[in-house]
Amino acid sequence: MFSTDHKVIGVQYGITSLIFLFFGFCLMMLMRWQLAYPGEAIPFLGTLFGPDRMPDGVMLPEFYNQLGAMHGTIMVFLGVVPLAVGAFGNYVVPLQIGAPDMAFPKLNMTSYWVYFLGGVVMLVSFWIPGGAANSGWTSYAPLSVIATTGQTLWLFGMVLLITSSLLGSINFIVTIFQLRAEGLSFMRLPFFVWAQLVTSFLLLLAFPPLEAAGVLQLMDRLAGTSFFMPSGLVVSGVPLDVSGGGSPLLWQHLFWFLAHPEVYVLILPAMGIVAEVIANNSRKPLWGYKSMVYAIIFLGFMSFIVWAHHMFLTGMGTAISTFFQTTTMIISIPSVVVLTALFLSLWGGSIRFTTPMLFALAFLPMFGIGGLTGLPLGFNITDIALHDTYYVIGHFHYVVAPGTLMALFAGVYYWYPKVTGRKMSDKLGKIHFWGSFIALNFVFMPMFVQGLAGVSRRLYDGGQQYAHAHGVLYLNEVMSIAAWALGLAQIPFIINFFLSFKKGSKVNDNPWEATTLEWAATTSPPLAHGNFAHVPRVYRGPYEYSVPGQAKDFSPQNSQ
C-alpha cells in the first residue's frame, strides 16, 4: 500500500485513474440520457438517485449541472493526467533512463496519496447538501462564488490535486536530469521521456497560478472577500452584501493560465506513447527525432502565452485578442511538426499491426481532426460564432478522447507485458479497438454539425427550446446511443485487463523486440528493488531499428 517503489506507485496511479476515468464516463452516460430524451425518466436506474437528484427518475437541472462540472473535472484532473503522467511516467521513465527509482521516492509516495485524497474529496462532494460543484469544470466567477457548498470542496480538492502534481513534476524533472544512465545523453532519450520532461515543466509552472486562484476563490467564499465579485451584483432580487470591486475576468485569466498548458499536459505524454509504439511497430527510427524534440520544447514555451484565446468574447480588447490569436496560430506549428514526423515515420516501414499499434495509428488522424478544428476557434472572428457551442465540445473531445485516450490505451497494451510479464489478448484488444474507434466518432463528429448550427453547450434539454436547433436535434439521440455503445466497447477491455493478469500468455523479457532500456536492460516484470541487475550503459540512440548490416532488426540502446 504505502510503497515508495516507483513501479508500485505507477500501478497504483494507473488503477486509480482508470477507475476515475470509468466513473467520469458514467456521469456522461447519465447526461446523455437527459440530452437524448429530455424530461423522460431514466429506466431502472433513475429512481436509485433519490428525490433530490432525480424525482421519479427524471433528472433535475441542478443535478445535470453537477454531472457536467464533475465529468470535466474528473476526466481531466483525476483521470487522464494521472494516467498519462502519474502512471506511465512513474512506471516507464525511470526504466527508460536506467535509474534505480525516482529521485525522491518518499515524495513520490506522498504525491500519490495526496492525489488519492483529492479524489476522495471530489467524490464525497456528491453527498453533501446541494451536491457537488455545479459551475462547470472552469468554475467561472461570480457564479461559482455564490454556488452551493460543493464548490468549496471542489476548491479544496483542487488544491490537493495541484499539490500532488507539483510534487510529481519536481520529482520527474530531477529524475530525468540527475539519474540518466551513463552514456544516455539528452539526444539519446526516448521521445516519451522528452514528452514527460516538458509536461513536468508545464505542470510545475502553470499549476501554481491556479492554486493562487483557488485560494482567492476560497477567500471569496469563506472570508467574504470580493476578489472576483464586481460591485452591484443582485442575486434573486437582493443586492449581494459584498464590498465589490473585484474582477470576474481575473478568475478567467488565472484559470486559463493553467488550463491551456494543461491541454498540452494532456496531449504531450500521449504523443510520447504514440512515438514509442510507432517506432517499435514500424521497425524504423522515428523520422525527425530532433525536430520533434525541439518542437515540443518550443510548444512548451508557447503554451504559456496563448491562454486568453479562451476569452475572446469577454471584451478584453481587440489588441489583446489579436496578440493571442497570433500566438495561437504559432503554437499549432509544433503540433503539426510532431504529427507530420509521426506520419512520415510510417513511410516504408514494415508495420506490425499489433493492438497497441492500432490504437497509436488511430491517434494520428483523430488528433489531427481535433487540432485542425481548433484553428477556427483560435481566430477571434470565427470564434464569435463558434464560441460556447457544441463545436467547441467536439473540438476538445477529439483532442482528448479519440486522441489522448487512444494513445493511453496503446500505452496500456504496450507496457502491460512489462508490468505483468504477460500479454493482453489480441482478439479482445481488437474488439475493444474497433468498437471504441467507431463509437467515438459517432459521439463526437455530430457535435461539429450541431455546433455549426449554433447549438450552445451546457443546455439541460439539449437545445429543445431553441428554434434554430431543431434541424439538428435528432443527432442528440445518435450521439447518446453511440456513447452507450462506447460504454459496451469497454467491457472487452475490462475483461482483458483483469483476465490477462492471470491467464495472459507469458512473454519473454522483450516481447516487442524493442530497443529502449525498459525492455532491453531489465526483466519483465522488472526487479522489485533497483530495477536492474546491472546498471545499464547506453551506447546508441533510442530507435535503432533495421540498421543495415546488423543480424537483427533492432539494436538495443545498451548493446555495444
Added chain:
Amino acid sequence: MQIPYTDTARPDTGLYNAKLGIWLFLASEVMLFGALFSSYVLLRVGAPTWPHGYEILNIPLATLNTVILISSSVTMVMSWASLMMKDFGKYKRYMGLTILLAFGFLIVKGFEYGAKFSHHLYPSESTFLAIYFTITGLHGLHVIGGIIVNAYLWGPGAKMWKTEPVRFTNRVEVAGLYWHFVDLVWIFLFPVLYLL
C-alpha cells in the same frame, strides 16, 4: 541499488538531487506569488479608488519585521557555514537563533493582525484588505513551514550530522534556500503593500 547523487553533485549538472529539486520548487513558488502579485496589479488598476498602504497599515512594525526577517536569513547562512567549517555547536546556536527570529516575525505579525481586527478591518471590508490578508497570510504559512523544517533540522533531524555529515549539510543548505525565498517574498511584499 542506491539512488545516485543524493549527496554528491552529478558532474554534468553540477547539482545534487535535492538542490535541483528545491530550485524547481522555488520556481513554482515564484509562479504562485507571481500570480498573486499580478492579481494585485489587475485589481488595483481596475479599481476606481485604492487606498495608500501607509494610511491603513503600520509601517514601523513592518519595518521591524523586515529587519527581523533579513537577520534570520543571515543567521541561516551562518548556520550552514558553521556546518561547512565542521562546528556543530555554532550551527545549533545560529539555527536556534533563526527559529527564534522567525517566531519573532510571527508575533509582530500577530500584533498587526490583531490591531486590524480590533478596528473591524476584515478581509471582507475592501479589496485592499482582502489582498493584504491573503498575501501576508500565505506568506505567514510559508514562515510556519520554514519553522517546522528548521526546528526538525535543529532538533531530531540533527542526529544525521553524526552519520551522514555531508547529506545533513546539504539539507541545511536546501532549507536555507527556501528560507531566503520566504525572506525575498517579504522584501517584495513590504513595499508593494505598505509603501505604494
